[in-house]
Structures are given as C-alpha cells and as structure tokens.
Amino acid sequence: MKLYQSDASPNSRRVRIFLAEKGISMPLVPVDLAAREQFSDAYAAVNPRRVVPTLVLDDGSAIGEVPAILRYIEEIHPEPPLLGVTAKTKAQVAMWERRAEMEGFASVMEAVRNAAPRLQNRAIAGPHDYEQIPALVDLSRKRVGNFYADFDTRLAEVRYVAGDAFSVADITAVVTVDFATKAAGLPIPEQHAALRRWYDSVSARVSMSA
Amino acid sequence: MKLYQSDASPNSRRVRIFLAEKGISMPLVPVDLAAREQFSDAYAAVNPRRVVPTLVLDDGSAIGEVPAILRYIEEIHPEPPLLGVTAKTKAQVAMWERRAEMEGFASVMEAVRNAAPRLQNRAIAGPHDYEQIPALVDLSRKRVGNFYADFDTRLAEVRYVAGDAFSVADITAVVTVDFATKAAGLPIPEQHAALRRWYDSVSARVSMSA
Numbered sequence: 473m474k475l476y477q478s479d480a481s482p483n484s485r486r487v488r489i490f491l492a493e494k495g496i497s498m499p500l501v502p503v504d505l506a507a508r509e510q511f512s513d514a515y516a517a518v519n520p521r522r523v524v525p526t527l528v529l530d531d532g533s534a535i536g537e538v539p540a541i542l543r544y545i546e547e548i549h550p551e552p553p554l555l556g557v558t559a560k561t562k563a564q565v566a567m568w569e570r571r572a573e574m575e576g577f578a579s580v581m582e583a584v585r586n587a588a589p590r591l592q593n594r595a596i597a598g599p600h601d602y603e604q605i606p607a608l609v610d611l612s613r614k615r616v617g618n619f620y621a622d623f624d625t626r627l628a629e630v631r632y633v634a635g636d637a638f639s640v641a642d643i644t645a646v647v648t649v650d651f652a653t654k655a656a657g658l659p660i661p662e663q664h665a666a667l668r669r670w671y672d673s674v675s676a677r678v679s680m681s682a
Numbered sequence: 683m684k685l686y687q688s689d690a691s692p693n694s695r696r697v698r699i700f701l702a703e704k705g706i707s708m709p710l711v712p713v714d715l716a717a718r719e720q721f722s723d724a725y726a727a728v729n730p731r732r733v734v735p736t737l738v739l740d741d742g743s744a745i746g747e748v749p750a751i752l753r754y755i756e757e758i759h760p761e762p763p764l765l766g767v768t769a770k771t772k773a774q775v776a777m778w779e780r781r782a783e784m785e786g787f788a789s790v791m792e793a794v795r796n797a798a799p800r801l802q803n804r805a806i807a808g809p810h811d812y813e814q815i816p817a818l819v820d821l822s823r824k825r826v827g828n829f830y831a832d833f834d835t836r837l838a839e840v841r842y843v844a845g846d847a848f849s850v851a852d853i854t855a856v857v858t859v860d861f862a863t864k865a866a867g868l869p870i871p872e873q874h875a876a877l878r879r880w881y882d883s884v885s886a887r888v889s890m891s892a
Contacts, residue, residue: 521781533770540776547769559757560743566750571731575808595821598785600828607815611805618810 492679568641576648583612624664702889778851786858793822834874
C-alpha cells in the first residue's frame, strides 16, 4: 500500500493527519504539482482523474477521493476510531465532516482556484479544463465567512466538531482553517472565540504537523 | 425514525430509492419546498441548514447530508449491502458514489440553481443567501457533459458504476441522469451507448419509482 500525494496539497494533508492519528506509516510517493507531474502519462495510469492523493493497494487497485481513502484506512486500522463508533456517531461524523468539506474546504478551494493567475483555465482540479469565473471569488470568500460563523456557533456547544470525540470532522476543519489562512488570506475572524478555542486545542495535536 | 423530505427533491429521491432497495419503509414527513416550508421555524428546529432530506432518529437526533443518512441506514439494515462489503469495495463504492455526486449531481444542481428565476439570490441551498452567477450555468452544463462522457467510458468497462455489484453509486448516477434530463434539459447524449445501456438496465429496477 502506498499513497501518492503532495506536501503542498491540503487534500493530501487530510490523509497524512489521519494516518498520523492512527499511528500508521506507509510509503509516500511525491507528485510534484508545481511541475504538473499529475498530468504525466505515468500518473494518469495511477489516477485518470489526475488529482492527489491516490491510495494504491497491494493488488494495484487505486482509490481516489479523500473520504474513500479514509474509509479504507479506517476499515483496515479501526483504532483509534476516527469515523465514529456506533451507527449514530458514524452518521454524525459523516455529516459534520461533509459540512466542513462542502461549506469550508470546497469554498476555500474555489476562492483560490478562481483567483490564481497560474490556474487560468484550471478552475476545477481534474482531467478537464474549466475557465476561471472572477465573480466566484467573492462568493466563495463569503461562503468561507459563513462557514466560520456557523462552526463558531457549533463549537460554542460541543467540544469537537462532531460532538464529544475527536474525529475526521476536526481534521477536515483544521485543514480548512489553515488552507483559508495561508492560501486565501482568510484567518478565523477575531469575534469567533469558540472556533478559536477549538482550533488552538486541536491544532496542537502532534498529528497536525503531518 | 422518520424522514423529512420532498417528492420534488432529487436529494430526497436518493434516500427513497436506497430505502426501497433495502425493503424498508419509514414515515415520510413532507416538506413543501414550493411554499418555502424549509424556512419555517418548525423546520429550522429540525435542521438548521434548512435543507431536505433530514433523518430524525427515535432519540430526536437529526442526521442531515445524504451520505450520512445512507451510512446510518446501512449500519442498522446491512442487507442487501449498498455501500460495499469488504474494505476494498467499501472504498470503491465511496469513491464512485462521490464522483457521481461531485461531477454529475452537483453540476446539474449548480446549472439549475444559477439559472432559475425563482431562485434569484438562492444559488446555493442552505441558510445563507448567495446571488446567482450567470457564467456558472454554461460551466456547469459543460461539467455535466464531461460527467456523461467519463461515466460512459467507465460503463463500457464495468457492469455497475462501482464495479460488479449494484450500489449507492448507481443510485446517485441514475438520479443525476433523471435530474439533468428533466430540470436542465440535458439527457444522455446519443453517442454514449454504454451509459445508455447501463441506464436502461438500472432505471428499470422497481426501487427507481420511489
């Protein structure tokens, strides 16, 4: 089993943190995004979507899409559980991880990809070219603001994003905050004290340097 | 347990088909989207995101987000399995269901919501208002075309979207095709024979009328 990934890719970081929380290591195969290595024939043979990360199993099967990769890892290394334990907590973790991704992570990604001059015609990652839409940048930044406000409300009520236990929902939310801060100039606004308290506590975990 | 849903909502239909495949029935509580019932105080108390569907458990917990709802149902009613069986098939189903949703379903939704006059300022479902961006309509329609082409290639190689077995990935893909056809005027292009063969076979299942 090996993970094709990039140190510069926030989606790859979601997987690296997950592995670190599990105490698992596996070979990491670097894909140089700056050199457009994901568009090479060699990488297209690994993942025809030409995105990172990709988990390649010992039988050669390739698993793309971060939640699918994390589901595989959780199945083969259940401890410590990061996707919930009971039917109810599995569903709550799935709900909150997805909300962190769709409302937070995806909004930051859209803001960044529609603004960066080097990504002209590459507004969406993958095998197809899509032109940038400048109006999407403002809309996406507004969505990041709403993500921050909504998760601040949530984290005033619960310790972790999905409830009582640390989970993959926290990983996605921390990666989102760091990505928004560094790539979009959108740090946590000062008034969101609950979100900040959660972030300071969770981002201090050893796994977060992965 | 009960499901708040709308007959007019393609996201609700994903859950209804899933339940029908499992042979499960549960009380369906209608939410009248045309009358904006999702914005009522009563529904906001059920799901603060103000979207359908929402699964409410017997203890009162609310589960939103379709994949989270389906995960819960699969956990409590494992047969027949629709999310995979082994670690590997669980990951493959998760990957393909997500691709059907992100590349297909989400593209149709974006094309529809950015075009409909009645959805001005409601370009994204949820508690926050977002203005429509006309340029997104063309881009989203192009994405639907690429989804059709890529899934045609896939279905020339395998019987079902995720491989050998019918799964939730087929459900999401069928709902996407029907949604694209009816709401966006984008039926399967004639040249995609493999996709059409798959669609004709899968959409004939009894569950699909749910």
